[in-house]
Amino acid sequence: MFSLEGKTAIVTGGGSGIGRAISVLFATQGAQVHIIELNAAAAEETVNEIKEKQGLAFACGCDVSSQQEVLKVFNQIGKLDILVNNAGIAHIGKADTTSEDEFTKVFDVNVKGAYNALFAGLPLLKKSKTAAILNMASIAALVGISDRFAYSMSKGAIFAMTMSVAKDYMADGIRCNSISPARVHTPFVDGFIAKNYAGQEEEIFAKLSKSQPVGRMGKPEEVAALALYLCSEEAGFITGNDYPIDGGFIKLNN
Template sequence: MFDLTGKVALVTGGASGIGLAISKTFAKQGAHVHILELNIDLANQVAADIKSEGGSAEAHAIDISKQADVINVIDEIAEKATINILVNNAGIAHVGKADNTAETDFDRVINVNVKGVYNCLFATIPHLKKAGGGVILNMASIAATVGIPDRFAYSTAKGAVFSMTLSVARDYLADGIRCNSVSPARVHTPFVDGFISKNYPGQEAEMFEKLSKTQPIGRMAKPAEIGALALYLCSDEASFITGCDYLIDGGFEKLNN
């Protein structure tokens, strides 16, 4: 089950955190993974690690906020192979409310988390249509559907990703393209550790504990757990699933009462 042998998968932000787990999980299951990353050195290292473990991967430098960049990279990949899977994982976070989020910060979050997803959809969907179908998985968040304190720009962006998922799923039914999203709660990645250090200096241990306990299950998710759900949704075993958002939140949305 969940065999991706012969499949070609694009994973944005595929060299760290959740994206890294997805890249490694897909490669382990036989996919040829294209890691689309701003940090090309890190992407090259991850591709090398995957190959050393018997998998197949390539690294590509890309700024997903720039459409011409995205089109060039994805068209180049499509010239050599049929694209089967797109995982829109890359994203950035921001702390702030509506009245203290600077315009530059708001624009930065929207450019990466919303426009970046749009750019990848715009560039990839024509290739999936030409291939007779495929799978798109977008990384949304519980912030799309639950009020999270001090996450105005991030919640706005993830709400857009949630809605784009439904729109794409509906528009391309006849083309054999499935589109779903995953909405994690907090996931323990190096990004989270850096985020806590930057925004809560001197309170790292206290904030880590506090953020962990906001999940009723008592801890943050592991990246590999998100990778496993992504694998299922992008596999043939999930061929009857489209237009859905999957919570993976340790009970955050339904059990915090």
């Protein structure tokens, strides 16, 4: 079950965290994985990990906010069965403390980046018999989270784009779903805490972990397992849905 043999997948932001876990798992399941990543060195690290497991992967240095760069990379790849829009950045701030430049940067990477990948990828996906798109949204698209105005905006857009694409390309045999993780323990989270809460790392990590009713953060591999299912042929009857993977955050955090 859940074989991706013969399929070509693109994973944006596949150089670390959730994107790396998805890339490694997809390759393990037989897909040829192309890792689109601003940090080319990080992408190469993921490729090396995949090769150690006898998988097939390629690193592609690319700024997803540049449509020209994205089109060039996608056209070079030429074949596509699975697109995972995972690239994104975070931001702390409220509506009146977020500068225009900060807002624009979050929008350009998180929203325009996903749009660019869709714009470049859909013509290729239309040629696949089992095409699947998976967008990485967030619980921030579904519930209010303090000091995450721009980030929540961007993930709300991802949620809406998912529904729109699922509707528009159903006749082309393209499925489109999204995943909405709560806090997942990645190197990004550790760096985020160190940058914004210097000297309080252990306290903040414990606080963020306990905000999930299960009492811990998620693991990248847990998100990757859900991603694998949604992009596999076993999920062929599933499109136009968002899947929270949140340790009970949305429904049980009373």
